[in-house]
Amino acid sequence: MKTSVAIIGAGPAGLLLAHLLASQGIDVVVVERRSRAHCESRVRAGVLEQGTVDTLTAAGVGERMRAEGHVHHGIELRFGGEGHRIAFDELVPGRAITVYGQQEVVKDLVAANLAAGVDLRFEVEDVAIGGLDTDPWLAFGGERLDCDFIAGCDGFHGISREAVAPHLAVFEKTYPFAWLGILADVAPSAPELVYAASERGFSLHSMRSDTVSRFYLQVPPETAPEDWSEDAIWAELKARHETVPGFTLATGPITAVDVAAMRSFVAEPMRFGRLLLAGDAAHIVPPTGAKGLNLAVADVRVLARALGEHYRTGADGLLDAYSATCLKRVWRAQHFSWWMTTLLHRFDGADAYDRRLQRSHLEFTARSKAQATALAENYVGLPYED
Numbered sequence: 543m544k545t546s547v548a549i550i551g552a553g554p555a556g557l558l559l560a561h562l563l564a565s566q567g568i569d570v571v572v573v574e575r576r577s578r579a580h581c582e583s584r585v586r587a588g589v590l591e592q593g594t595v596d597t598l599t600a601a602g603v604g605e606r607m608r609a610e611g612h613v614h615h616g617i618e619l620r621f622g623g624e625g626h627r628i629a630f631d632e633l634v635p636g637r638a639i640t641v642y643g644q645q646e647v648v649k650d651l652v653a654a655n656l657a658a659g660v661d662l663r664f665e666v667e668d669v670a671i672g673g674l675d676t677d678p679w680l681a682f683g684g685e686r687l688d689c690d691f692i693a694g695c696d697g698f699h700g701i702s703r704e705a706v707a708p709h710l711a712v713f714e715k716t717y718p719f720a721w722l723g724i725l726a727d728v729a730p731s732a733p734e735l736v737y738a739a740s741e742r743g744f745s746l747h748s749m750r751s752d753t754v755s756r757f758y759l760q761v762p763p764e765t766a767p768e769d770w771s772e773d774a775i776w777a778e779l780k781a782r783h784e785t786v787p788g789f790t791l792a793t794g795p796i797t798a799v800d801v802a803a804m805r806s807f808v809a810e811p812m813r814f815g816r817l818l819l820a821g822d823a824a825h826i827v828p829p830t831g832a833k834g835l836n837l838a839v840a841d842v843r844v845l846a847r848a849l850g851e852h853y854r855t856g857a858d859g860l861l862d863a864y865s866a867t868c869l870k871r872v873w874r875a876q877h878f879s880w881w882m883t884t885l886l887h888r889f890d891g892a893d894a895y896d897r898r899l900q901r902s903h904l905e906f907t908a909r910s911k912a913q914a915t916a917l918a919e920n921y922v923g924l925p926y927e928d
């Protein structure tokens with residue numbers, strides 16, 4: 543069997559790439575280890591940058607996102623008994639975020655690909671890859687798929703990056719805490735996301751709809767979801783959020799609990815021969831800045847354009863620049879995500895001096911228009927360079 547671009551992974555990166563290439567008439571096959579139902583129900587990111595929204599809209603997959611997603615023009619930073627609004631509408635006029643679940647983006651992309659006749663294969667186990675220098679191929683289930691390029695969109699634990707590990711430089715940082723993610727059938731208690739820094743640790747109040755809320759709690763890194771009872775979760779969320787006068791956190795049935803590790807990671811370069819890495823396969827950020835999904839979309843935009851140029855004109859200028867183009871944005875997001883993480887979390891090893899510095903930094907972010915603007919322009923997403 544033969545195709546032009548073989549894509550490993552049906553997460554946001556692989557699915558959007560398949561859609562953008564198929565729209566340009568390029569032949570693709572997507573192979574995914576998990577089932578379609580699993581991919582479409584995995585609760586993860588929720589915040590889409592302006593550029594991500596614009597990209598999905600331009601690709602023709604933004605209809606439900608525009609109808610069901612919620613546009614937010616600010617977030618709240620809560621600390622020291624007060625809430626401080628970071629007002630995107632004043633600081634970065636015309637740019638906003640859209641709250642729309644990653645699994646909804648995935649559903650929309652699966653539907654669009656299937657409608658366009660893209661060869662999407664779920665539950666494909668034991669994918670092997672080779673010939674990366676000149677004649678790449680994929681093997682699975684006794685089949686061999688020859689191709690011109692392989693797009694490694696298989697996330698942080700995939701096989702693509704591993705296959706070229708000796709050729710990559712890796713930069714990484716792990717954090718001494720994790721996030722417990724909670725989904726609950728209860729109306730949000732605040733109109734916008736609340737990033738709450740407290741003595742007890744960080745907590746985030748986000749949402750999915752008028753009737754579903756999403757929360758995160760900073761927890762020790764070895765935490766398992768079963769360690770937390772419903773009562774303990776609500777007690778801790780209340781303790782970390784009910785710190786400003788008049789705020790009460792509404793509670794309701796919890797429908798899902800998961801744990802996410804906190805890690806910063808970049809593998810360079812994002813290309814080896816005919817293998818191109820995109821999204822979490824190449825880089826990870828701690829979720830505090832809400833950048834992971836957005837970076838995956840940004841990579842794929844660049845890659846779809848570069849492969850489009852290759853097949854249309856035979857020129858490889860954009861493809862040769864792929865890694866360097868993406869890494870600029872990746873490192874900006876790395877810095878922003880590290881910065882938000884350090885600003886808002888409790889670090890157990892921190893001494894009194896470190897804690898005073900952190901508080902001063904938070905106060906300056908809330909008070910200084912320049913500092914708040916820096917947060918806002920990174921959070922809503924910097925303009926694409928292309």
Ligand code: FAD
Binds near residue numbers: 551574835
């Ligand atoms: P993935 O979504 O990981 O997709 C990779 C796919 O490849 C998966 O479907 C996997 O099953 C498949 N795969 C893996 N190995 C193989 C194999 N060997 N063969 C075949 N298929 C394989 N980002 C944001 O932008 N905003 C947020 O608000 C945000 N919040 C987050 C909250 C949490 C709790 C978590 C965990 C993440 C969050 N992120 C957020 C990050 C975001 O979810 C990821 O960055 C995003 O999923 C990356 O997409 P991807 O397509 O690169 O990788």
Ligand code: DHB
Binds near residue numbers: 586831
């Ligand atoms: C969500 C996740 C994040 O990591 C974040 O910074 C904001 C919102 C969410 O899942 O809603």
